[in-house]
Amino acid sequence: MAANETTVKLDGVSKSFGEFMAVRDLSIDVRAGRVFGLLGPNGAGKTTTIRMIVNITAPDSGTILLFGRHIDSNLQDRIGYLPEERGLYKKMRVADQLRFFAEIKNMRGKGVESKIDEWLARVKLSEWKNKRSMELSKGMQQKIQFITTVIHDPDLLILDEPFSGLDPVNVELLKEIVLDLKRAGKTIIFSTHQMEVAEKICDDICLLNRSRKVFEGSLREIKSSFGRNSVAVRCEGGNGVLDDPTLVSKLVRHADEAQALLASGADAQTLLKRLIDSGAVISKFEMVEPSLNDIFITKVTEPA
Amino acid sequence: MKKFLTVVKREYIQRVRAKMFIVTTLFLPVVMSLFLLVPAIIVSIETPPMRVAVVDQSGRMYSQLRQAVSSDLPETATQNVNSGAPRTTTPRRSFAKFNLEEVDATNQSLDQIRANLDQRLRARELDGYVILPPDFLGQGKAEFINRNPGDVFSLQALQSAINRAAREQRLIDAKVDTKTRQDLFKPIELESVKVGAVGAQQPNSNAGFAVVFGVGFVMYLAILMYGQIVLGAIIEEKETRIAEILFSSVKPFTLMMGKLVGVSLVALTQLAIWGTAFGVFAVYGVGLLASPQITSSIPSIPFLHFIYFGLFFLLGYFIYATIYALVGSMVTTAQEGGQLAMPIILILVVSFYLFWPVSRSPDSPFSFWVSMIPFTAPVAMLVRIVTQTPPFWQIALSLLIGFSTVFVIMWLAARIYRVGMLMYGKRASIPEAIRWARQA
Numbered sequence: 001m002a003a004n005e006t007t008v009k010l011d012g013v014s015k016s017f018g019e020f021m022a023v024r025d026l027s028i029d030v031r032a033g034r035v036f037g038l039l040g041p042n043g044a045g046k047t048t049t050i051r052m053i054v055n056i057t058a059p060d061s062g063t064i065l066l067f068g069r070h071i072d073s074n075l076q077d078r079i080g081y082l083p084e085e086r087g088l089y090k091k092m093r094v095a096d097q098l099r100f101f102a103e104i105k106n107m108r109g110k111g112v113e114s115k116i117d118e119w120l121a122r123v124k125l126s127e128w129k130n131k132r133s134m135e136l137s138k139g140m141q142q143k144i145q146f147i148t149t150v151i152h153d154p155d156l157l158i159l160d161e162p163f164s165g166l167d168p169v170n171v172e173l174l175k176e177i178v179l180d181l182k183r184a185g186k187t188i189i190f191s192t193h194q195m196e197v198a199e200k201i202c203d204d205i206c207l208l209n210r211s212r213k214v215f216e217g218s219l220r221e222i223k224s225s226f227g228r229n230s231v232a233v234r235c236e237g238g239n240g241v242l243d244d245p246t247l248v249s250k251l252v253r254h255a256d257e258a259q260a261l262l263a264s265g266a267d268a269q270t271l272l273k274r275l276i277d278s279g280a281v282i283s284k285f286e287m288v289e290p291s292l293n294d295i296f297i298t299k300v301t302e303p304a
Numbered sequence: 305m306k307k308f309l310t311v312v313k314r315e316y317i318q319r320v321r322a323k324m325f326i327v328t329t330l331f332l333p334v335v336m337s338l339f340l341l342v343p344a345i346i347v348s349i350e351t352p353p354m355r356v357a358v359v360d361q362s363g364r365m366y367s368q369l370r371q372a373v374s375s376d377l378p379e380t381a382t383q384n385v386n387s388g389a390p391r392t393t394t395p396r397r398s399f400a401k402f403n404l405e406e407v408d409a410t411n412q413s414l415d416q417i418r419a420n421l422d423q424r425l426r427a428r429e430l431d432g433y434v435i436l437p438p439d440f441l442g443q444g445k446a447e448f449i450n451r452n453p454g455d456v457f458s459l460q461a462l463q464s465a466i467n468r469a470a471r472e473q474r475l476i477d478a479k480v481d482t483k484t485r486q487d488l489f490k491p492i493e494l495e496s497v498k499v500g501a502v503g504a505q506q507p508n509s510n511a512g513f514a515v516v517f518g519v520g521f522v523m524y525l526a527i528l529m530y531g532q533i534v535l536g537a538i539i540e541e542k543e544t545r546i547a548e549i550l551f552s553s554v555k556p557f558t559l560m561m562g563k564l565v566g567v568s569l570v571a572l573t574q575l576a577i578w579g580t581a582f583g584v585f586a587v588y589g590v591g592l593l594a595s596p597q598i599t600s601s602i603p604s605i606p607f608l609h610f611i612y613f614g615l616f617f618l619l620g621y622f623i624y625a626t627i628y629a630l631v632g633s634m635v636t637t638a639q640e641g642g643q644l645a646m647p648i649i650l651i652l653v654v655s656f657y658l659f660w661p662v663s664r665s666p667d668s669p670f671s672f673w674v675s676m677i678p679f680t681a682p683v684a685m686l687v688r689i690v691t692q693t694p695p696f697w698q699i700a701l702s703l704l705i706g707f708s709t710v711f712v713i714m715w716l717a718a719r720i721y722r723v724g725m726l727m728y729g730k731r732a733s734i735p736e737a738i739r740w741a742r743q744a
């Protein structure tokens with residue numbers, strides 16, 4: 001698939017439930033072979049957008065194209081969707097369960113068995129193959145749910161909060177798998193409100209807030225458009241300086257260092273000079289890119 | 305279609321493999337056979353005959369009584385009109401048998417005899433004695449002295465035997481000859497024959513009724529047992545939160561139909577196993593215990609009717625099962641669903657009462673309409689088929705309306721289900737459900 005091809009294209013899509021408008025005039029392009037982050041706070045319209053893409057619900061207006069075509073049940077088989085609300089059949093054995101999810105996507109034959117073994121090995125759950133899913137821990141179940149989404153080798157993967165509730169080791173494991181799939185040319189839509197995670201794996205992002213698109217573009221673009229106006233500081237003393245609103249518009253204190261967002265009109269040099277003048281002992285002073293989280297909060301709290 | 309079969313297969317295999325299914329499937333025939341066999345065995349236990357002494361002061365009763373006791377055909381025995389062949393003289397199995405003994409009443413006073421017999425009673429040489437006074441044939445009053453007046457079965461049998469003996473003797477006294485006597489008591493046979501029937505090959509309505517009752521009962525049983533399971537199956541994906549994953553792969557209608565058909569195949573499997581067990585039991589089990597004439601009276605019903613029975617059984621089952629599915633699409637937990645589903649069973653029970661009006665006038669407009677309404681059709685149409693088989697187009701139309709209704713209800717259920725899923729954890733009120741069904 002060519003790099004600039006569009007896998008999913010939404011054009012002027014709106015959807016409302018009764019009085020409530022869940023998605024308003026949304027247009028996005030998800031490019032093939034990239035990880036597309038669909039970001040936004042709870043209730044922004046992420047899940048509704050995804051449901052329209054996977055044909056669970058139809059938009060009130062606007063068009064959605066997948067692989068250049070309108071959605072139908074054959075196209076559904078090329079999608080792997082891991083919803084935020086997800087579960088497994090409690091009493092079904094893991095292997096039976098995976099086979100069912102493969103068959104429901106029209107994947108049949110001998111290939112299924114080898115895929116099941118392959119994926120179970122990959123998430124290190126091979127010995128659980130014949131256990132009932134209710135015997136599995138929550139984390140294990142989540143990994144099985146992840147396999148149900150990818151077992152039929154979909155071209156488009158849609159993951160809604162895939163890592164919530166997982167321990168760091170497993171987050172890392174699944175993240176690696178997602179990046180591997182991307183390298184294999186799959187397109188991935190990744191929906192989350194956890195900006196740190198999105199920051200690490202997304203190529204492009206779309207920020208949704210209150211049913212509307214706030215921003216869409218590559219992660220690089222959005223970061224550079226915000227400029228380097230953030231400073232990571234580790235110092236002793238100098239508290240008064242960091243709290244000065246004419247210099248620092250926002251200060252986030254971590255365990256042993258602080259992140260200061262420079263006020264408009266202020267520059268880093270001035271801040272450094274004031275800190276030295278105040279007698280603070282500085283062990284770290286570094287210009288950093290704003291985190292996606294900062295951008296997100298800035299954008300979301302900006303008056304519309 | 306492949307996806308539909310995938311859903312059916314999963315539903316069927318998961319349920320048939322479940323321990324519960326295996327246990328109930330095996331358990332019921334065992335319990336049922338116990339219920340049927342144990343009483344039969346108990347009844348068949350031979351009790352020693354009752355030793356009864358007879359003091360015949362009339363002098364003309366003893367030999368008649370002896371005969372009456374040995375033939376032992378109770379006066380109340382009714383002939384089964386439908387059994388075809390007239391009943392043979394095979395003695396009926398009875399609760400009481402008697403060993404009679406005549407006491408010579410000529411040389412002793414009644415008090416002496418009584419004292420003598422009382423003594424033998426106490427010594428347990430006798431179980432009782434009957435005193436037939438000299439004017440017995442006129443007055444018709446006798447006395448039975450025994451240790452156990454609570455044994456009403458023996459008392460009745462004895463009374464009946466004495467009754468017959470007295471009747472015979474009175475007829476003899478009235479100079480009625482033996483042949484006339486026998487002819488007088490020959491039972492009549494009333495055979496119910498359908499109008500236009502030729503010979504004995506015509507369907508027997510009574511047998512038909514029995515089968516309709518049977519079909520209705522099994523239908524009721526199947527709905528009671530499996531309605532709740534259908535409801536649970538529909539809710540399963542909501543409770544386990546799989547619905548959304550599935551709906552990105554299959555249409556809600558396909559999923560719902562798949563689940564309904566899967567569960568129904570499980571129900572049919574179980575019923576078939578039970579039916580076979582029952583059949584084997586009926587042929588071998590009962591055959592061993594009961595007299596051979598029971599098994600030989602398999603009703604003569606045309607083959608086509610059996611097909612109708614099957615079709616209307618399926619229709620009845622599916623109509624009510626889909627209602628459970630509809631309820632399942634509206635609620636979030638099985639408990640809630642159970643309460644909502646109760647009124648459904650009532651409709652079914654009410655439909656059974658149609659048996660009487662429809663069988664009395666099977667071709668009335670009322671009968672026509674109730675046999676077209678899907679919820680009453682299964683019972684009503686079957687009654688019509690066994691009484692006055694309606695024209696084929698009516699049967700076909702009834703089936704068409706019924707099965708179309710099944711599809712419409714499932715389609716509605718699928719719509720409500722999907723909209724309900726998009727608004728998590730909300731139970732639909734009836735107006736909401738209607739609105740959801742209209743929403744795309």
